[in-house]
Amino acid sequence: MTIEVAAVVAYPPQGAPNWRYEPVKLRTVKDHEVQIRMVSTGICHSDIYESNIPDRTAGIPYPWIFGHEGAGYVEAIGDGVTHVNIGDPVLLSYDYCHNCDICRSGQPAYCLEWRGRNRAGETGLFETKDGRDAGGKFFGQSSFASTSLVQKTSVINVKDLVHSDEELKLLAPLGCGLMTGVGAVLNSAKVQPYDIVMVTGIGAVGLGAIAAAKVLGCKEIVAVDRVATRLDVAKEFGATKVLNTCSSATSLVEDVRKLVNNQRISSVIETTGVPGVIASALSAMGWHSKLIQIGIPPPGAELNIDFQEFFAANKVIECHCLGDEAPKTLIPKMLAWWRDGKLPVEKIVKFYPAKDALEAAHEMERGTAIKPVLIW
Template sequence: MSTQSSYEYPALVSYEPNPKPVWKLEKVKIPPKAPGDHQVKVRLVATGICHSDIIVGSVPGNAGPGFSYPRILGHEGVGIVEEVGSGVTTTKVGDKVILSYNYCGNCDLCRDNKQPYCLQWVALNIVGKPGLFEDAKSGETVTGGFFGQSSFAGASIVSETSVVNVTNLIENDNELRLFAPLGCGVMTGSGAVLNGAEAKTHDIVMVTGLGGVGLGAVMAAKIAGCREVIAVDRIASRLDLARQLGATKVIDTSAAGEKGDLVGEAARVVNGQRISIVIETTGAVPVIEACMKAMGKRGRHLQLGVPPPGTEFQFPLSTFFSDNKRFECHYLGETTGQEQIPKMIEWYRDGKLPLEKFVKFFPASDAMAAMQSMQDGSSIKAVIVW
């Protein structure tokens, strides 16, 4: 533990949206105090951009108590430990770490190994904490603590629960940067298939939306040896990549218009066989409704994509009941970074998780272009390098 003076760091600071996110590359300070109990100071070397950063950065500042701008988002950070607070046992200065979400560890859900559903999850991961950063010029408080990390900064004070020590698991710094998406997107998709749905070899899995989360699900379904893996998207290049990563069938929803006949196409590509698992990552109501219809009896629909506030969808309760279909909302792969990240690194070593096929690196100065590339489909997983 040390008490070094305050340093300035580059940061991607989020301001009131208009209505899209407004991110500005500026200088911030971390106040001159050592990390607190069970906290770690990490110098970030890279961070993935997740659609959750875009969604939260689009929320007005008056959305709820404690939610305010300016703030620093980012939650797929990787870096090197610079300082540790008292009580920290999982890492030391100089260790290389991958960051994930925060959880209290004390509520009944955390004690039941359901940390993604922690009763304090919103307070610890979304609302954030004022005073963790200061504007380097004005001294104005900048809110941090997003997902326990706020990795859109060159350095951050991080909750120990967000830290995964990978010092002995990686080979070089380039590999560390490549692993940034493991902290959220790829963990969410792969964990949904293997931990949430507990997919088996007899299952037919349909994955809608082929971003980092969806492709994580496709690769996990292949790892599980599922009988069929149906990949659904409207961007041809993503469908081609999904085939390379394990999809046995693909459906291009652009071919039949915006809504398309996803129900009919899904039945056609599997010759009427029962689709037993749906991993839905788009959050789009027409896709959700189509998936519920396409899914077979006793099927499980895992909703990963976040719909806009106020969104509703319709499905006949009589059909829902008679076919025993299940609709579930799943967070973060039903696991923790400490549990899932070492497994994913092992899959990468075995060639089962070829992240290099869909990760694209951007300098921090091009962060807005990186965000736009994810929205227009020209990149799948953008990673900012500090």
């Protein structure tokens, strides 16, 4: 038995994501799955990145249904699901196994089965209007469908935390980008009030990092970007100083050191993935400092460092993914911050009808929308 739902379906790219808003068929719920009626889903750079891969023959080929910042209501429950009931409001995040050593250590974002569960996807969930199987369970959820079958681990029950449809629609982005930035500061950098934190790249991830640094009371929070309007938003999230790299005639290293009066920068949250920015951030860091690398550099990118200087200054580079904490505990913390006015999600969200997904993605890439959210 199947039901017909609307979806943003990704087909082979044509120099850019090739998304089509169209009806698809969805099978019925199975064990360990939850059927979710989506009310909204954030668009993340990962959705665009995955949609731009020209040849997916190594895994499930196109068509695909992406989306991994979903919010909605439980419509049906498979056997083995005990933490939600029909009608509960939920936020969605990634899937993990619970059983490997890393999951048991409390860091499920690095689950040994993560790639298979979140990027490889699953067949047999969706069928396109011309009868083709479409890849699903992206990040355990494929929230670019108006109704989807979601792996139970990806479902966070927020029935006691969210009080209306409007709140639920707004908070969809907590499941990936904002969570990644918040967790980078909270769990990986573990900053202290005496620390100076620098954040390079002011998208949703960078803004989450800035908000967390403010909550933790860091004495200086430096936001670095090349778009003035994003730096204005960074101030609203808690940045104490901003650096526009487009309006400077000197180097990033010189500019940042001048901004902080040559004080020690103890943590850098790097979200751009631009090799030159990464190298500059490493140079600007102080003694016994840590760079948390979140942005993904382009294929083949290399980083050259003076290892003697790097070693002598006791610097650290640490790659970071998805908040370094289980979503079921991190998302409620973020919700509490939002309700207290410490994580102003409403300042960065721009809503679009789901049928306008491509326009929303283009605006995100142009920098005119920080966090597009599709409404179903």
